[in-house]
Amino acid sequence: MDGHTQEALRIEPDTSLPGLRVVRVLESLRERRGTPAAIQVDNGTEFTSRVVDQWAHQNQVTLHFIERGKPTQNALIESFNGKFRDECLNQNWFVDLRHAREVIEAWRVDYNTVRPHSSLRYLTPEEFAATVAGRPASPPTPVVSIDPAWAASDVQEPRSANL
Numbered sequence: 323m324d325g326h327t328q329e330a331l332r333i334e335p336d337t338s339l340p341g342l343r344v345v346r347v348l349e350s351l352r353e354r355r356g357t358p359a360a361i362q363v364d365n366g367t368e369f370t371s372r373v374v375d376q377w378a379h380q381n382q383v384t385l386h387f388i389e390r391g392k393p394t395q396n397a398l399i400e401s402f403n404g405k406f407r408d409e410c411l412n413q414n415w416f417v418d419l420r421h422a423r424e425v426i427e428a429w430r431v432d433y434n435t436v437r438p439h440s441s442l443r444y445l446t447p448e449e450f451a452a453t454v455a456g457r458p459a460s461p462p463t464p465v466v467s468i469d470p471a472w473a474a475s476d477v478q479e480p481r482s483a484n485l
Contacts (some may be wrong), residue, residue, distance in 0.1 A: 327451040335422045341371025342389045360384040
């Protein structure tokens with residue numbers, strides 16, 4: 323999830339998501355959208371792996387872990403997960419992984435391009451993203467270390483993506 327535009331950037335259905343797979347997804351998103359300054363994640367093993375930590379370090383991306391047992395610190399993704407579960411996962415019977423990927427991708431595209439969001443001035447995430455295309459994609463949310471050097475006007479505002 324992009325914390326600013328609320329776009330569902332990618333949903334990766336599979337039987338497991340090891341750290342290397344997460345890195346491949348992050349790298350493809352980085353190539354398409356640019357490098358975020360921070361990514362907010364939960365404490366799942368897919369995000370706490372050494373390979374994800376190395377990728378973040380090499381790309382100068384801060385991994386912001388929510389506190390264990392505090393899903394409200396990641397309310398946007400929790401809300402998204404609830405919609406995804408109710409509107410997609412609970413409404414479909416997947417015959418195989420290929421079928422699941424097709425149905426889930428169709429739902430993700432619909433979420434981004436058809437459904438307006440009140441928090442985005444009743445625009446779809448894609449429409450809202452187009453209105454802010456001249457700005458960095460996502461301000462860090464909700465916590466970022468504040469460095470006095472960032473006060474300079476020639477420094478670009480940091481970006482983040484919630485996964």
